[in-house]
Amino acid sequence: MVKRELTNQMEEVEMSVEMGDQVLGSGTTAPARAAGVTKASRQVSDPVMDLQKVHVFYGDYEAVREVDLPIASREITAFIGPSGCGKSTLLRSFNRMNDLIPGARVEGKVLYHGVDIYGPDVDAIEVRRRVGMVFQKPNPFPKSIFDNIAYGPRVLGRSKKDMDGIVEQSLTRAALWDEVKDKLDESGMALSGGQQQRLCIARCIAVNPDIILMDEPCASLDPIATAKIEDLMRELAEDYTIVIVTHNMQQAARVADRTAFFTAEVDGQNVRHGRLVEFDLTEDIFLNPRRSTEDYISGRFG
Amino acid sequence: MTAVFTPIGDQVKQDLQDTGPPLKDRGFRWMLFAGLSVGIITLVALLVFVFLEGYPRLTPTLWQNMPSIRFPEKAGAQSAIMGSIWVIVTTAVICMPVGVMAAIYLEEYGNPTRRFDRIVEINIQNLAAVPSIVYGILGLGVIARAFALGQTVITAALTLSLLVLPVVIISSREAIRAVPQSIRAGSLALGATRWQTIWKQVLPASIPGIATGAILALSRAIGEAAPLLLLGAVTFITFNPDGLMSSYTVMPIQIYNWISQSREEFQVLAAALCILLLAILLVMNAFAIYLRNKFQRRW
Numbered sequence: 054m055v056k057r058e059l060t061n062q063m064e065e066v067e068m069s070v071e072m073g074d075q076v077l078g079s080g081t082t083a084p085a086r087a088a089g090v091t092k093a094s095r096q097v098s099d100p101v102m103d104l105q106k107v108h109v110f111y112g113d114y115e116a117v118r119e120v121d122l123p124i125a126s127r128e129i130t131a132f133i134g135p136s137g138c139g140k141s142t143l144l145r146s147f148n149r150m151n152d153l154i155p156g157a158r159v160e161g162k163v164l165y166h167g168v169d170i171y172g173p174d175v176d177a178i179e180v181r182r183r184v185g186m187v188f189q190k191p192n193p194f195p196k197s198i199f200d201n202i203a204y205g206p207r208v209l210g211r212s213k214k215d216m217d218g219i220v221e222q223s224l225t226r227a228a229l230w231d232e233v234k235d236k237l238d239e240s241g242m243a244l245s246g247g248q249q250q251r252l253c254i255a256r257c258i259a260v261n262p263d264i265i266l267m268d269e270p271c272a273s274l275d276p277i278a279t280a281k282i283e284d285l286m287r288e289l290a291e292d293y294t295i296v297i298v299t300h301n302m303q304q305a306a307r308v309a310d311r312t313a314f315f316t317a318e319v320d321g322q323n324v325r326h327g328r329l330v331e332f333d334l335t336e337d338i339f340l341n342p343r344r345s346t347e348d349y350i351s352g353r354f355g
Numbered sequence: 356m357t358a359v360f361t362p363i364g365d366q367v368k369q370d371l372q373d374t375g376p377p378l379k380d381r382g383f384r385w386m387l388f389a390g391l392s393v394g395i396i397t398l399v400a401l402l403v404f405v406f407l408e409g410y411p412r413l414t415p416t417l418w419q420n421m422p423s424i425r426f427p428e429k430a431g432a433q434s435a436i437m438g439s440i441w442v443i444v445t446t447a448v449i450c451m452p453v454g455v456m457a458a459i460y461l462e463e464y465g466n467p468t469r470r471f472d473r474i475v476e477i478n479i480q481n482l483a484a485v486p487s488i489v490y491g492i493l494g495l496g497v498i499a500r501a502f503a504l505g506q507t508v509i510t511a512a513l514t515l516s517l518l519v520l521p522v523v524i525i526s527s528r529e530a531i532r533a534v535p536q537s538i539r540a541g542s543l544a545l546g547a548t549r550w551q552t553i554w555k556q557v558l559p560a561s562i563p564g565i566a567t568g569a570i571l572a573l574s575r576a577i578g579e580a581a582p583l584l585l586l587g588a589v590t591f592i593t594f595n596p597d598g599l600m601s602s603y604t605v606m607p608i609q610i611y612n613w614i615s616q617s618r619e620e621f622q623v624l625a626a627a628l629c630i631l632l633l634a635i636l637l638v639m640n641a642f643a644i645y646l647r648n649k650f651q652r653r654w
Contacts, residue, residue: 182546192537205545
């Protein structure tokens with residue numbers, strides 16, 4: 054029942070987003086929404102992204118082995134696990150960023166609204182326009198703050214007259230507008246690390262993606278900047294589907310609706326492969342973890 | 356547990372006493388400095404010698420008048436200066452786009468694991484080391500004769516373009532490589548195409564480095580005499596080039612011409628033109644350094 058209501062609400066939100074309106078609180082604040090999710094079903098119905106038997110290879114090396122994972126719409130899904138377990142690698146297969154690495158390839162199906170993004174007649178550029186990404190290290194372009202935001206809409210051919218509105222709206226949504234509105238023509242690289250990362254999030258929002266991938270977005274930030282990004286993620290989750298890789302389990306517990314736990318398994322030839330161990334609602338992962346997950350989240354390894 | 360090291364009285368002070376660098380250390384340092392001085396002394400001696408020799412003729416007649424065999428006191432090098440400008444500007448127009456395009460291909464599209472790309476890469480390095488006279492022979496055989504462009508500005512510019520192209524490619528590649536991958540990834544993740552990423556992110560960020568490399572390459576081209584001698588740059592010419600198909604001479608060749616004259620006055624003229632050429636080179640290099648420092652970016 055709750056799920057149904059949520060879905061309806063999301064459709065409304067989606068429509069208003071598409072019409073370019075600013076979406077202002079559709080009645081759900083972050084905590085209330087999190088409470089709503091608690092009651093949400095364990096099963097992800099109608100996933101935005103659905104991984105089916107996905108393997109990721111670098112040349113002959115199988116970095117990620119057989120992952121089945123649905124990503125629920127307008128929720129935050131966190132990937133946790135020790136270093137080298139393929140979380141980031143898997144994340145980069147969501148928007149075909151792995152294409153840029155020579156020798157990288159994906160087997161299995163990565164279904165985006167039912168379409169395999171690795172299908173023969175799928176344009177990776179079109180995938181990336183719908184599945185945005187925020188990187189571990191803030192990577193603002195060496196341009197003005199305005200041009201950083203306007204870059205995406207410009208390459209997508211949005212008209213010049215919309216640009217001021219898009220920039221203001223994106224920066225507002227990324228909770229950065231008040232800090233930078235008087236210096237939009239200054240370099241984006243002159244901002245602090247936390248501001249740079251919010252600039253990158255704003256840049257991502259500016260092209261209005263469906264999904265936002267975040268690869269350890271707070272790894273290079275201090276706790277205050279991290280808290281701001283986490284608040285921001287909760288707000289953005291009202292309109293966007295977010296997938297975040299994090300090393301910080303408290304972060305996963307704080308922000309994520311669902312959590313996937315990965316680990317590196319050593320096979321017979323002494324080669325490490327990333328595997329998905331457990332995927333569930335975040336509170337279930339943290340309250341009733343399986344054995345190996347428990348060892349990790351309680352700090353016995355990782 | 357007792358401390359491993361128990362200082363007694365003045366022992367510590369004595370142990371830590373600075374007795375200056377050991378003799379070997381000082382000797383080595385002087386040896387290295389001696390190596391450096393060979394270069395510096397030679398350069399300074401050269402500059403002083405040329406300046407003293409050519410100073411009397413460093414007058415406006417040098418760039419106002421045309422060369423003359425009979426009247427060294429009235430002779431100038433205007434045709435050579437204008438010829439150099441024509442040739443170098445044309446060279447820049449040809450070699451920069453070609454070099455940058457090649458560099459973009461190698462950096463952004465080339466795959467270092469592919470055999471063909473590796474062969475191309477190694478050969479570009481080799482080409483940079485080919486003596487300029489060899490390019491002169493190539494220019495003479497192919498550009499001047501086979502393409503029938505003759506002994507003209509365009510022949511010289513094409514030949515010099517070939518000569519400096521490897522340097523332009525190598526320095527442009529370095530500038531392009533200095534743009535961090537995270538910028539490309541950021542652009543591509545927004546749904547930009549590869550071409551948009553290169554045109555709107557990579558190139559603007561690497562233009563200062565590319566320009567610096569190109570200027571240094573052109574400053575090599577402006578001082579070249581050997582290939583142009585083969586190409587038949589006319590050693591005695593009393594008019595400025597008026598187009599790409601015009602005959603020409605350039606400053607190094609004018610210097611060569613004057614030096615091979617027997618009369619003392621021409622030696623002075625040659626030295627004066629040397630000063631002018633060195634000054635132009637210095638200005639070009641200084642501009643390259645200025646560009647590099649002004650736009651140097653720490654990522």
